[in-house]
Amino acid sequence: MFPTHGKTPPLxxxxxxxxxxxxxxxxxxxxxxxxIFAILNRSHPGLFERLSCLNETVFLIxxxxxxxxxxxDADPEHPRLTAAREDADRAVATxxxxxxxxxxxLEGRIDGDAMFFSRTLSIEGDTEAVVALRNxxxxxxxxxxxxxxxxxxxxxxxxxxxxxxxxxxxSRLNDDLEFLKDCALAPQSRIPKAPEA
Amino acid sequence: xxxxxxxxxxxxxxxxxxxxxSGADAVYLxxxxxxxxxxxxxxxxxxxxxxxxxxxxHDNGCKIFLAINTFPTAGDSTAWHQAVDDGASLGVDAxxxxxxxxxxxxxxxxxxxxxxLSVQASASNPEAxxxxxxxxxVKRVVLPRVLSVAEIAALxxxxxxETEVFVFGGLCVMAEGRCALSSYATGQSPNTNGVCSPACxxxxxxxxxxxxxxxxxxxxxxxxxxxxxxxxxxxxxxxFVANGEASYLFEDPVSLxxxxxxxxxxxxxxxGLKIExxxxxxxxxxxxxxxFRRAVDSMDDGAVVETDLTEITEGQRKTAxxxxxxxx
Numbered sequence: 001m002f003p004t005h006g007k008t009p010p011l012x013x014x015x016x017x018x019x020x021x022x023x024x025x026x027x028x029x030x031x032x033x034x035x036i037f038a039i040l041n042r043s044h045p046g047l048f049e050r051l052s053c054l055n056e057t058v059f060l061i062x063x064x065x066x067x068x069x070x071x072x073d074a075d076p077e078h079p080r081l082t083a084a085r086e087d088a089d090r091a092v093a094t095x096x097x098x099x100x101x102x103x104x105x106l107e108g109r110i111d112g113d114a115m116f117f118s119r120t121l122s123i124e125g126d127t128e129a130v131v132a133l134r135n136x137x138x139x140x141x142x143x144x145x146x147x148x149x150x151x152x153x154x155x156x157x158x159x160x161x162x163x164x165x166x167x168x169x170x171s172r173l174n175d176d177l178e179f180l181k182d183c184a185l186a187p188q189s190r191i192p193k194a195p196e197a
Numbered sequence: 198x199x200x201x202x203x204x205x206x207x208x209x210x211x212x213x214x215x216x217x218x219s220g221a222d223a224v225y226l227x228x229x230x231x232x233x234x235x236x237x238x239x240x241x242x243x244x245x246x247x248x249x250x251x252x253x254x255h256d257n258g259c260k261i262f263l264a265i266n267t268f269p270t271a272g273d274s275t276a277w278h279q280a281v282d283d284g285a286s287l288g289v290d291a292x293x294x295x296x297x298x299x300x301x302x303x304x305x306x307x308x309x310x311x312x313x314l315s316v317q318a319s320a321s322n323p324e325a326x327x328x329x330x331x332x333x334x335v336k337r338v339v340l341p342r343v344l345s346v347a348e349i350a351a352l353x354x355x356x357x358x359e360t361e362v363f364v365f366g367g368l369c370v371m372a373e374g375r376c377a378l379s380s381y382a383t384g385q386s387p388n389t390n391g392v393c394s395p396a397c398x399x400x401x402x403x404x405x406x407x408x409x410x411x412x413x414x415x416x417x418x419x420x421x422x423x424x425x426x427x428x429x430x431x432x433x434x435x436x437f438v439a440n441g442e443a444s445y446l447f448e449d450p451v452s453l454x455x456x457x458x459x460x461x462x463x464x465x466x467x468x469g470l471k472i473e474x475x476x477x478x479x480x481x482x483x484x485x486x487x488x489f490r491r492a493v494d495s496m497d498d499g500a501v502v503e504t505d506l507t508e509i510t511e512g513q514r515k516t517a518x519x520x521x522x523x524x525x
Contacts, residue, residue, distance in 0.1 A: 050239035108211065111481035114509035117427050122409065127430075128238050128396035135239030138478045139209035 007096065007122070009065035011181055013173040014099045018066040026083035028069040033070075036148065037081040043147040048076040050136035054129050061093035063099035074133060093125030095133075108138045201463055201493050204262065204361060205486045208240040213250045213493030215479040216259075223260040225293060226250070226475065227391075232280040233264040235475040236391030248287050260290035264475075267391045268296045268374075278302055285310045293339070293376060294318075300333040313337040313361070317374035317388065323355040330358050337361055337469060341373045342453070345522050346461045354468030359441025362462060364455040365485055367511055368518055370433040370447050379431040394431045401430075412452055426450075426513035439493040450512030456492045456503045457501040462520075463496065473522035481509055492500060 009015050040048060051057055051074050061070040071082045071091065087094075095102070101120055104110040106185040112134045123130045146165055154186040205221035216224045227233025229241040242250060250260050263284040269277040277299055284292050285307040291311060294300050295317035303312055316339040320326050329335040337359040338411035340349065344362075354359055370376060376393075380386035383398040400412045408420045412431040418435030421427045428434045428450020437446050453473070455462065462470070470493070472485055488504035495502040507513055 023215055027388060053238055053518075108479050110477040111509055114481060117511055117513055118508065119409070119421070119424070119427060120451070122403075123401055124398075124403075125400075127399040127401065131237055131396040132239035135237070139211045141211055187247075 007012040015065040029083045060094040062096040097121040207436040208475040212479040217484040219486035225262040227264040263289040264293040304333045319374045350465035359468035361469030421459035451514040454515040
């Protein structure tokens, strides 16, 4: 959760959205989060079965570009995902990184070890629990967009259009932010370097 | 020249499917217990998952090799024997074994089950390899990562079994099957428990200077600056202070990539090209297997097509390891 842990998040639409939503309570997200998590659980019933080797299954998922954290209770029998403002004392481990990286990891599109090697992701606490969670979600074949559309059945078409529109808007905003970043950094790059002694 | 077979890792059914669809000729994997050298939490296959994996692989012309490559607990080989029996009854194409007792058991109980000698047996000379062939009818030997290409070529001329070599992934300190560093620090070893530096003994903390400090058991083994690429938390890749200077005393955190010398390995008589990484995600498997499939297939055209895989490697650096012993 920014800026608590000193990690600089990437300049992205997610960061802007996080800054704008800062005054709002994460609890407002909870109904949508419950619905999405229920659909994911229904689509992947054995999702947390690989965590049955663990005694403690509460994880803190910390998107560094949002002013909130997610508390994941990965109990295979009663899993739950909660949005909160503060860290959870009872979490066995913390996984920290940009939101889109965390979603890519959830969907198995990127390799967790590679993200760790590059320092994009960081972990704290019980490493064994994190490894077990990573292996569980990597095997599950989660695709958030596909899973939601599958659930909607006959209502999937308008939702597909809405997703498409959202993705185009995100892409456009991302390009604009890249442009802004280049503009902001350009004066810095024009400063002549002092001759070496 | 022998046709090269791409032998790829899988730690989950999803990774197995990724390996098969990316062009693996064979997939190696293990059961969810200490009978294999990647006994990590949440990793590996149940019996049902293995059956489904075998069906999927065989439907797509791919073989399955079952790694049972740890050394049984003294006085209790039950789980290891059961693994061999189950592998045979489920229809794996080969078992990868390291222990002499297990090789004896498999050759007596399942004489038709193809046997490969694991890298954990560390057989690196003609006499050792001929012993395994004569005694247990081993068909293939996975060579330890200590030999140069010239040494592999010379070895292949003296033996009559297939050889398999690692071409990509994490490296060990060249004492495979005999390393006791993890056991010393944590009480668990890759040789008997199937875990090197078990995750339950690993901790990452941030120090007051913003560095990520990795600890294994009671030992602090590294401290990475904020912008420094990290490696696995193994003692062999720890950074220690000696003579007032912190450095990698045993081995750098760096990954093997032998893509550029595939034609040399083929000329040296190698049969199997092994990719390390059963503990890695399916995205890694798909990317590396696709890259090596393309590299192997491009050899017929005279030039190897190489893909830059640096960003997914340990330490974000690559080496040709012992294949090109530049330190000699």
